[in-house]
Amino acid sequence: MKQVYSRPKSLKRVWMHYCPGCGHSITHRLIAELLDEMELQDKAICIPPPGCSVLAYNYLDIDMVEAPHGRGAAVATGIKRVRPECLVFSYQGDGDLAAIGTAETLHAANRGEFVTAIFVNNAVYAMTGGQMAPTTLSGQKTTTSPYGRNPQTDGKPIKMSEILSAFDGTSYLERVAVNNPKNIRRTKKAIRKAFEHQIDKKGFSLVEILSPCPINWKMDPLKACEWIDEVMTKEFPLGVIKEV
């Protein structure tokens, strides 16, 4: 019988700790499938962030270097400059990449570092208990915006992918989501493209993944997936933002 589905070799045989309905486990699996398919497992180095996905090193069976909060792009730069033959990618959340690590992200992109950022945007600081993130939507309630994000005082959600598209150093930027099978397939294609851009030395690549966080959004997993379609994509439209 033809085998059509199995655990990717780049994924360790352990249970994941992620909450029910969380997008990290799907994204981890997509990365593992791609590392297998593109035969990159033995060349890959991932930089996981502080946050829920700090434990990515328990799941992805590749070399990993944990970065301080926000410094993924700088750590990736250091690694890639020493080992240009490796596939180097950071795995970062919205607070990490778009708030505390904004400078590192923008400058790595502007230098056109041949690295890839997997940017998981779930509109909250999840690990710390659901505080307001730079990508929290206007009006969205979080533990530090209990009356809803007020654009007058908090600003509007930051669109990192659009900002990065202005830099000559970036070569592939796409926003995707992991909330339904069609979008998940699209996400896998986007990550493949981003990795290819790195390997072909075209420039800095980033895939922004809208990812459900049912616990902190206080929704059931299905509703969280619908909320991405109905609300989140209105602020963060899906699609290729830049391809060189």
Place this chain on the structure above:
Amino acid sequence: MNGASAIGESAIQAGCKFYFGYPITPQNELPEYMSRRLPEVDGGVFLQAESELSAINMVLGASAAGARVMTSSSSPGISLKQEGISYIAAQELPAVIVNVVRGGPGLGHIAFSQADYFQSTRGGGHGDYRTIVLAPNSVQEMADMTFRAFDLAEDYRTPVLVLGDGILGQMMEPVVIPEAKEDLVPVTKDYIVTGAKNRESRVIKSFFVEGKDLEEHNWKLFRKYKRIEENEVRCERYMLEDAEMVVVAYGTAARIAKGAINRLRSEDGDVKIGMIRPTTLWPFPSEVIKDVSRQITDFFVFELSMGQMIDDVRLALDGGGHIHFYGRPGSVVPTPSELARIMARHYHKAQRREKG
């Protein structure tokens, strides 16, 4: 050659091919030197980062990937690097960090100071860790200690600070740069990330979910620091044989003190002062001071700060001896003759006390 350039060339000879930094006075001669020299080195990379935070994290990445790597800065910039230094210490990665100390606190002054002693010798960032701190006092020592710093960093897998100051970084002296290392094979390190080819995947991390795992990790670091304390203490002993008072000073302050000691000895043979000059500030030569205190009871601590190393001298003497102190906050340099007058005053006071 100026001190900053001597550090740069010595680092390159020690096999450092990667430098990440951000401009700040008075250490710009070092990144400028590296930006000229590293492109001439096979595989050499000079990168001017967008901030000190980025620079130290690039160091973290490059070290994790197996390279000999260096960054440098001056006091305010070193404060910014403390986050990364804590992670590098926790992740047990080698790194060489040069601090060309300037006046503080805050923006302070662009000239020299020794006010970063506490920050350097007490870890500096968050958490229970130490960094090896080397304290040169000449351009030659800047070169020699930088060279040695790379070996120490790799031997103990820990960040090493070379603590200069604005005078040492900019002054020019003749220097012999240590000879290049031929047989550097960084890939033999068994912890670095290279892509998990024909081996199990590796993780370089400092986060521990289980409290007991973090406790064990800290015990492991502590045992390493004990080994460093046992093996790596270095200091210069100067004219201690007949001395009746001992100056404890390091770096630029020790140069001034040596001038003052020589002046007093040549002018007035009765004033017999020697010196202990720590060349490692952590680990600190506590045992040497304790040993010397069995013969000599008066210790004159001279620092270009308002008194930081004096705490380590107090700890070394453990209630014994008599401590004298002269501190200047830095940025204004006392001359050897000025210091000699002050030292002589303390010396005679101690003599009167002894004679009762």
